[in-house]
Amino acid sequence: MKDKAQLAVFASGTGSNYDAIDRAIKQGELDAEVAILVCDRPGAQVIEKAEQNKVATFVFNPKDYQTKTDFEAEIAKQLREVKVDWIVLAGYMRLVGPTLLSAYQGKMINIHPSLLPAFPGLDAIGQALQAGVKVSGVTIHYVDQGMDTGKIIAQQPVKIEEDMTREGLQCKLQEVEHMLYPKTIQQLIKEGE
Template sequence: MSAKTRLAIFASGTGSNYQAIDQAIKTGELDAEIVLLVSDQPGAKVIEKADENQLAKFIFDPKDYQNKCEFETEIVNELQAHQVDWIVLAGYMRLVGPTLLNQYQRRIINIHPSLLPAFPGLDAVGQALEAGVKLSGTTIHYVDSGMDTGEIIAQESVRVKPGMTREELQTAIQKIEHELYPKTIQRLILEGDSF
């Protein structure tokens, strides 16, 4: 039996996708283990969730560094120390730079609350409502140097009902995210099990 695939979760916020992935591991739907949380927000709620699970963490404030290369070099050291196979961005609100991309090519994935290429970047839910679209949803993609421009791995749509509020649409999208992300990670692990 080969060792479990080792995941690092990168998050800046509440960590609802981190929780969904953790839950899928606990129920056996996802054959992996989370070995590290990386967060660029020292006050993020996700840190409390990681503490409850006694998870190793690397928490940093970008303002303490001269540049992105400097903090990403430290992140790479942490990832290597924890023998991370895949980096899973779960609400990490920062563009990934070349220091990380070069070390983990096609091993970094992100989830975004729109049907890319529509509405990349911040506030995708607000952008969708503003545009008056009938369908929104979520996209899982490989991370490249652009803003939500990497190759698409999986998508699932949500119908935007007339008069829907931002909170309602956000909740509907998160509900499918929490099912799609663990399933997609499992598929990637099965497809690429030659580490």
């Protein structure tokens, strides 16, 4: 029997996708373990959630390092120590550099609140509302050196109702994210066995 896939969840905020992954694991829908949480914002809510689950954390302030290469080298060291199989970006608000990309090529995924290639980058929800599109959605993709440019793994559309607020659309998108992300991670783990 193969050990469960070891995940590193990278997050910068409240950790709603971290929660969804954790819930899927506890419910037996995701055959994996969160080996470590990596967070670039000391004080972010997601840290407390990981600590409550007795998940190892690596919390850092990028300003404490001279270069991105320096902090990514430290992250890579932490990931090797806990034998991470997959990196799962879950609201990690910075571009990943070559140090981590080369070490985890094809084993790093991200979730984004739009139907890529539409509305990449920051504030995809605001971009969609501003553009007046009728459909947005959620994309899960491999991470490459660009911003939300990696090969698409899964997408699910979300209809934008008339008079929908930013908060309303965000809630609808998060419902989809919280179902689609664990399901897609499980699919990738099964394909990799």
